[in-house]
Amino acid sequence: MSDIWDFFQHLFNPRWIFFYFGNTALFILLAIVFAETGFFIGFFLPGDSLLFTAGIFGEDLCKNFYNVPFFVIILIVSIVAILGNMQGYWIGYKSGNLLYKKKDTLLFKKKHFIIAKLFYNKYKTTALIMSRFLPILRTFSPIVAGAIRVDFKKFMIYNIIGAISWASPIMLAGHYLDKSFPELKNHLEWIIFMIVLMTTFPVFLKLRIIKKKKVLI
Template identity: 85%
Template sequence: MSDIWDFFQHLFNPRWIFLYFGNTALFILLAIVFAETGFFIGFFLPGDSLLFTAGIFGEDLCKNFYNVPFVVIILIVAVMAILGNMQGYWLGYKSGKLLYEKRDSFFFKKKHLILAKLFYNKYKTTALIMSRFLPMFRTFAPIVAGAIRIDFKKFMIYNIIGALAWTFSIMLAGHYLDKSFPELKNHLEWIILLIVLITTLPIFLKMKISKSKKLNFL
């Protein structure tokens, strides 16, 4: 039991994932990317910081995966992000209304779903692209899209664009920053903290829910 707890504690340390798992680190990365966008419990997973760290350790990932070019690694991650969103869409399509009636638990907070609904109402289908760069919204945006039955072809267009923009921008940023500043690895904790602040700050500045206001979300 303690080993499982230690694993989840280390899960929020992306550097540990790449140093500890070595050859299998890419598969851990793919599993987390899929889970973060494919299941509503994935909102707590460290997607942005993990992609950035993957960029820093890009050469190691390539060596451990048949020496493929780094762009291939990014495309593989992007495909997994696309599949994760498709899973989220399916989840929302099949059980979206039930999720609004579901009680809060450790892994599920209804307010997160409501925030994503408001975000989607404001930005429409482009929310699927924007949400990729916002923790929590990244998880719930495809679920909302499925729940309100948006056209699947339109959903896939924005899904693919968002996944490619997210993976390429963050992973390349980590990759080339490491090339320019090799000592970056020594201050990774502070950089990850900065990424978390940058990606979560807009949520608190722009998305506010009035407790006294009653909204019809379905």
């Protein structure tokens, strides 16, 4: 039991994933990217920081995957992100009405679903692009799209644009910053902390606003 707990603790440390799994780190990366948007329980997974770290360790990923160019790694990650959103859409399409009635559990909070719906109502299908850069919303936006029966072709257009515009700049930023500043790896924990802080702050701010509105009502 303690080994499982240790694994989940380390899962939030992207650097550990690339050091510990070595040759199979890419597959762990892909599994996390897919689960983060493919299942509503994936909202807690470290998507942004993991992609940035993947960029830093890009050369190792390429060497361990048939020496492919780095853009191929980015393309694979983008495709998996697209597939994850498609899975999320399917979950929303099949069980959207049930999610409104579902009670809170350890891995499901109805408020996250409601926030994603409000976000989607405000920004429409472009929310699929914007939400890629926001934890929690990244997980629930495709589920909301499925639940409200967004046209699948329109969904796929924004899904593809969102996945590529999310994965590419974050991974490239890590990749080229590491080339310019090789000592970056020595301060990775602080960089990841800043990424998590910048991406989660807007979501927590939205949570507080909604909570205040409920109190006023």
